[in-house]
Amino acid sequence: MINPEMLKLGTERCYIRELAEYGAQQAKIVGREHVYDFSIGNPSVPAPQAVKEAFLHLIDEVDALAVHSYTAAPGMVEARAAVAEDLNRRYGTDLRAENFFFTYGASAALTAVIRALAVPGAELLAMAPYFPEYRPFAENNGMKFVVVPAEETFQIPLQALEERITPHTQAVLVNSPNNPSGVVYSRSSLESLAGLLEKKSREIGHPIYIIADEPYRELVYDGTEVPFIPTIYPNTVVCYSYSKSLSLPGERIGYFCVPDQAQDSRELWDAAAGAARAMGHICAPSLQQRVVALCAGCRPDLESYDRSRMALYTALTAYGYECIKPTGAFYMFVKAPEGDGRAFSDRAKAKNLLVAPGEDFGCPAYFRVSTCVDTDMIRRSLPVFRALMDEA
Ligand code: PLP
Numbered sequence: 001m002i003n004p005e006m007l008k009l010g011t012e013r014c015y016i017r018e019l020a021e022y023g024a025q026q027a028k029i030v031g032r033e034h035v036y037d038f039s040i041g042n043p044s045v046p047a048p049q050a051v052k053e054a055f056l057h058l059i060d061e062v063d064a065l066a067v068h069s070y071t072a073a074p075g076m077v078e079a080r081a082a083v084a085e086d087l088n089r090r091y092g093t094d095l096r097a098e099n100f101f102f103t104y105g106a107s108a109a110l111t112a113v114i115r116a117l118a119v120p121g122a123e124l125l126a127m128a129p130y131f132p133e134y135r136p137f138a139e140n141n142g143m144k145f146v147v148v149p150a151e152e153t154f155q156i157p158l159q160a161l162e163e164r165i166t167p168h169t170q171a172v173l174v175n176s177p178n179n180p181s182g183v184v185y186s187r188s189s190l191e192s193l194a195g196l197l198e199k200k201s202r203e204i205g206h207p208i209y210i211i212a213d214e215p216y217r218e219l220v221y222d223g224t225e226v227p228f229i230p231t232i233y234p235n236t237v238v239c240y241s242y243s244k245s246l247s248l249p250g251e252r253i254g255y256f257c258v259p260d261q262a263q264d265s266r267e268l269w270d271a272a273a274g275a276a277r278a279m280g281h282i283c284a285p286s287l288q289q290r291v292v293a294l295c296a297g298c299r300p301d302l303e304s305y306d307r308s309r310m311a312l313y314t315a316l317t318a319y320g321y322e323c324i325k326p327t328g329a330f331y332m333f334v335k336a337p338e339g340d341g342r343a344f345s346d347r348a349k350a351k352n353l354l355v356a357p358g359e360d361f362g363c364p365a366y367f368r369v370s371t372c373v374d375t376d377m378i379r380r381s382l383p384v385f386r387a388l389m390d391e392a
Contacts, residue, residue: 009136016040016132016356019345023354036353036381037373041179041330043247044372045304051246054294058287067290071283074273075102075255079293083255086296091228095259101273102255102284102292106215106241108276109256111137113211113237115275116268117170118142124211125164125172127157128362129333131179131213141275143170147362154181154324154333156189158196165200171209171237172197174229177216180361180368181333182309182326184220187227194233207235207263215241215254216329218299221306224327234261237268242292244330245300253288305330308371308378315382316369319389330372333358337392341367344388353384 016039023037058067080097087095103109124143126134128150138145146164151157176185197208212229220226230236241254258269322335336344341358344367348355358366
């Protein structure tokens, strides 16, 4: 017999991936230059030169057996210490190697932390718009997934969040810079969130953790501040990924970090390590850990992301589209002119312009445009965006 829930999860199609596959097929039929694919968030900037050099150095100049060997389950101490040092320098924290656990990207970090907190009846709050995989991560790791509806500016919907906190609330997912809105939560809104969670934790008699999902931490524009949430709310667990910041999505490297200041810090770290083990974690890729040890201070080149962001934002708003100006990540979340993101996405698809409908992000009236794309494709796509608005 086969587990029906896993069968469902394994056979249901991810619409965004389907769109990207459709784009690749269409390109063969109508030509690449006539397909405008804004569907997925693959970095369009190559990994920094220092990262490439680190890979080459490790492959060419370090003992091959050592480079590819298993590491300790939480990862190499040198790599964990390098990340701790980098964060301490930037945020004045006192993190140590022991606070970190390397994983196969942010996804594996999130599922481990979620599972570690999944006591019977546990609830996980996520504020719309949210990364669609949060739902399967929660629901298949023992948590009820509770959606907090978005507010107009896509900042933290504090009152709606408060209304959804129950004695079963174990954690709130916070993703800033945000996929799909590109919004960065301001320090003051994070402070208000911290105040609310402190009050509610006291009321319900156990901590409500923030799970800070931060793959886009370094992808910000216009000098926007991305506060490091553990410095605002001690009961924060950070999940991080090098998929976007170092353009290594296929290399599967990230971590979770449980700072000492978090309540039951050691037990939570141990439980998340146990959850990772239960899901088959042996160690994160050893070569990539070594690259992180050498490149913990590397930052992405933001120039081309910024150019694409501004080109799309300026053009689309000039055509009449409504959109909060993104100041982080590499997405724009746009209100569909007909008020239905799926209908817009379908109309766009018929013109070979691919955008992700907002329903999977918890906002059906919107669609997401990935701005991590080639500027030439943006230029060619603009008449299509204009026609889609004119026809609405
Ligand atoms: N969280 C958010 C908000 C994301 O956008 C993504 C990937 O797009 C992930 C997590 C997963 O990242 P990873 O590739 O590190 O698993």
